[in-house]
Every structure is written in structure tokens, then in C-alpha cells.
Amino acid sequence: MIRSGDEHPATPDWRDQAACVGEDPEIFFPLSDVAVPGTEASLARAICRRCAVLGACRAWAIEHGEDDGIWGATTAAQRRVIRRATTEPAPASGRYRGQAGASRT
Numbered sequence: 001m002i003r004s005g006d007e008h009p010a011t012p013d014w015r016d017q018a019a020c021v022g023e024d025p026e027i028f029f030p031l032s033d034v035a036v037p038g039t040e041a042s043l044a045r046a047i048c049r050r051c052a053v054l055g056a057c058r059a060w061a062i063e064h065g066e067d068d069g070i071w072g073a074t075t076a077a078q079r080r081v082i083r084r085a086t087t088e089p090a091p092a093s094g095r096y097r098g099q100a101g102a103s104r105t
């Protein structure tokens with residue numbers, strides 16, 4: 001969620017096209033992450049879906065571990081799932097764990 005008045009770098013970037021500038025910040029930092037119709041989270045995600053820089057915003061929030069609010073039409077919980085799926089190694093399979101190098105006879 002980009003607030004008007006947030007510091008921007010000297011060069012233009014994705015924040016300059018953010019659809020949330022000027023929107024009520026409260027809807028982007030709802031008390032509940034539940035995004036069912038009519039909730040603040042749902043309203044925020046609707047604004048995000050018409051935002052030209054949704055992808056850049058979401059990537060930034062995931063990369064920077066933004067753990068509060070709606071960014072790139074995702075809740076904090078959704079970003080944690082994406083972060084885990086894309087940055088953490090997959091756990092070893094329990095079925096084959098410890099079998100590396102085992103001979104087949």
C-alpha cells in the first residue's frame with residue numbers, strides 16, 4: 001500500500017503508478033485478513049486488481065517480507081505461502097529420506 005507522502009526514489013519506479021495513492025489506508029491495513037466480499041481486505045484487493053503495477057508491488061512485498069496489510073492483492077498470509085514456496089527448499093520426502101546411495105538388490 002503506497003501512501004501519498006511516502007518517500008520515493010529520485011528515479012521513477014512502479015510506485016508512481018500505484019492505484020492506491022490517495023485511497024483510505026485503513027482498508028489496506030484491515031484488522032482481519034479475511035477477504036470475503038464487503039470486508040476492507042476485499043475492497044483493497046479490488047483496487048489492487050485494477051492497478052497497473054500489481055506484479056511489481058506484490059514482488060516487492062514478498063521480497064521485503066512485508067508482513068502486514070494488503071500488497072499486490074495479497075494478504076500477509078498469502079505472501080508467506082508464496083515466500084515459502086519460492087524461497088525455501090522443499091523438505092526431503094519422508095519415504096525416501098536416508099535412502100540416498102542405498103543399493104537396490
Ligand code: SF4
Pocket residue numbers: 001002017018019020021047048049051052053054055057058070071072073
Ligand atoms: S497493487 Fe495494490 S497495494 Fe500495490 S501499488 Fe497497486 S493498488 Fe497499491
